Amino acid sequence: MADLYAQIINAVQPISPNHLFFLEGNWWATSFDEHLRSIPTQKENIVYTFHHYWKSPEQGAINYILSMREEDQVPLYLGETGENSNSWFYALTKLAEEQRIGINWWTHKKIETTTSPLSAPFAPGYEAVIKYWRGDGPEPSGEAAFRGLMEMAQYLDLDSARVNRGLLAALFDPEYGTVQKPFKGHEVPGIINAADYDLGNQGVAYHDSDHWAVTGNPGGGNSGRNYRNDGVDIEPSTDPNGFAYNVGFTERFEWLEFTVDILHEGVYEIDVRGASQSGGDRTGPDIIFSLDGDRIGEVEIGNTGGWQQWVTKQTRTPELTAGTQRVLRVSFADREVNLNRMTFRLVSTTQREADExxxxxxxxxxxxxxxxxxxxxxxxxxxxxxxxxxxxxxxxxxxxxxxxxxxxxxxxxxxxxxxxxxxxxxxxxxxxxxxxxxxxxxxxxxxxx
The missing domain is CATH 2.60.40.2360 (Intracellular proteinase inhibitor BsuPI)
Incomplete structure (x- = not known):
């Protein structure tokens, strides 16, 4: 690699003496040996570019390359990174800015993804071609394969893509790490889908026990690989009376928060759509609801016989006062459960509202x-x-x-x-x-x- 770099530099510099060279290391641009670092050239024309995937987004993980920058007096460029959760993106962005390292996210658009700013839909005809290549489907005709390819090219248009708002907030919103913001407008009475929790970092809008991948291998973050790119695990749902996605793989002490507007004072009944195949003998609340820090209800989902065997459980709140920008927290206990949606129904008004x-x-x-x-x-x-x-x-x-x-x-x-x-x-x-x-x-x- 070093010999190739030297040949390229020696061929270009006589023609373009101010040309800038980006040198990548070995092993997926993570290793810079003494041969690469000793290429005879002007250091002011060199940039070391490296990759960073599935490792800690903290400074200790890049100290090796920071030391190299200091010793060689060569700037750094993080030329390829991504494929992780929003909390990881946020932390790595802060680290790169603090250390004055340029950064390039891989990549801006993929097909049916949560880990890029834009997600293109999977064209049905193209999906049939992919299934054939994988051995999972029949061979399409040449004409059908060509149509599928052209259809996929059209689906890659920006107007067809879905914007992953949470990912963009993690990269560009300076308040992402401290302030939760509504992902969708939620009104009570009304329906709140569990997957539509607020925008914000781990510990701000949600808490998940495994919110990023830092072991050197893919994984971590959203174990369900659908809908959003946080640590919260979201998967497709077959609930006939629910949303297209449910939150799952829950663990004790995990929670979600929702910014809600309570339209009317009074007592509410919460219909909770849940499922579980965990802990048949366990008793006690599986999901706990609180509003602005005060506990307002709980439900026991129990073992429903399957992760997509959905039931409705109910809890009744104390009297809730009307107001905007209230914070509803949904907390999970020991039993692993799937949560699809919550429906808040006003069952009685307070005396003050009744008088009004x-x-x-x-x-x-x-x-x-x-x-x-x-x-x-x-x-x-x-x-x-x-x-x-x-x-x-x-x-x-x-x-x-x-x-x-x-x-x-x-x-x-x-x-x-x-x-x-x-x-x-x-x-x-x-x-x-x-x-x-x-x-x-x-x-x-x-x-x-």
Whole structure:
């Protein structure tokens, strides 16, 4: 390697005396022997470039090359690194900035990835070609293979790629290591998906026992390899009443935090979608909920018979005060569980809010919106009413009607489960009739796949 470098430098320098040379070491650019370091040339034209993968992001791991920089008076460039978790990216970025080392992340875009700033979708035709090459599928025709390749080329367009927001925050947000920020807007009452915890570093927005890979081998971080690139383990979910992804591989003392806006004071019931194949004889809470540091509920998921055998467990909160930017923490106990989502339903208002019930019926919330299979409708009424909720498409055709029911004065919730609607815009009509009132409230809703 040193002889090749010397030949290249000797050929270029007479023509371009100020040409800059980046010299990589041996062993995947991690070893710089005395032969490479003794190439006869002007040191001011040399940069040592190295790689750093799956090792500690702390200074001790690069002291060998810092010493070499000092001894040879040659600048350093970290020419290739990445393939790790956001917490590792954040720590290594800080280290490189502190040590005045240039850095290049590998790479800016890959197919179906969490470890790059951009992720391109896998084109179905191209995926069929890959499966054939791996021996996992039939041989496609030449025409089909060409179409798949061209389709994949189109999918690599920036407009088709998904932006991995958490990774970009780890690289560029100066507050990433100290301030948690919402990954998605969460409202209570409403649905909160476990995988949609806040943006922020390990110990800021979440705590995971294995949040990066530092053993010299790939691994660590997100063991599920899906959706996000933190230490939190996220995998595809088959929960028919849940989100497409669930948090899993949980361990004792791990936790997630969510920034939430509590819209109404009162007591809430939390429906928790969980699964586990762990600890059949163990009893006690598996998941503990706290709000701004105060414990508000707990559930025992138990052994459900499989990691994707989903059940709903419930817990009831004490009275919660309304407010924005509240911090909900979800903590895990000894049993390893999978957690998909949490649905907060208002079951009773506080006396103060009951005294403040408006003179007219009010639609408090519809969630989730956009929706896939279920919509919850929260409303209040100043007097007893009969209520019915109906859903229409944009052509005015009725597509769903909830059962008519009677409600007392106060806050209530109507659910529309089992929806299987085409993606698009729909109109909700909530019709209320009582002795002294008759009112219809409308709200647009969006259905997605």
């Amino acid at each position: 019930i408006p003179a007219e019926p009010e639609l408090l919330a519809t969630y989730p919106n956009p929706f896939t299979e279920v919509v919850h409708i929260s409303f209040s009424t100043p007097e007893p009413v009969t209520a019915v909720a109906v859903l229409y498409d944009v052509l005015g055709r009725q597509v769903y009607q909830a059962d008519e029911a009677s409600y007392s004065a106060g806050s209530h919730e109507i659910s529309m489960p089992g929806l299987a609607l085409a993606p698009g815009v729909y109109v909700l009509r909530l019709m209320l009739d009582g002795p002294g009132l008759s009112k219809t409230i409308t709200r647009p809703l969006v259905a997605t796949k």
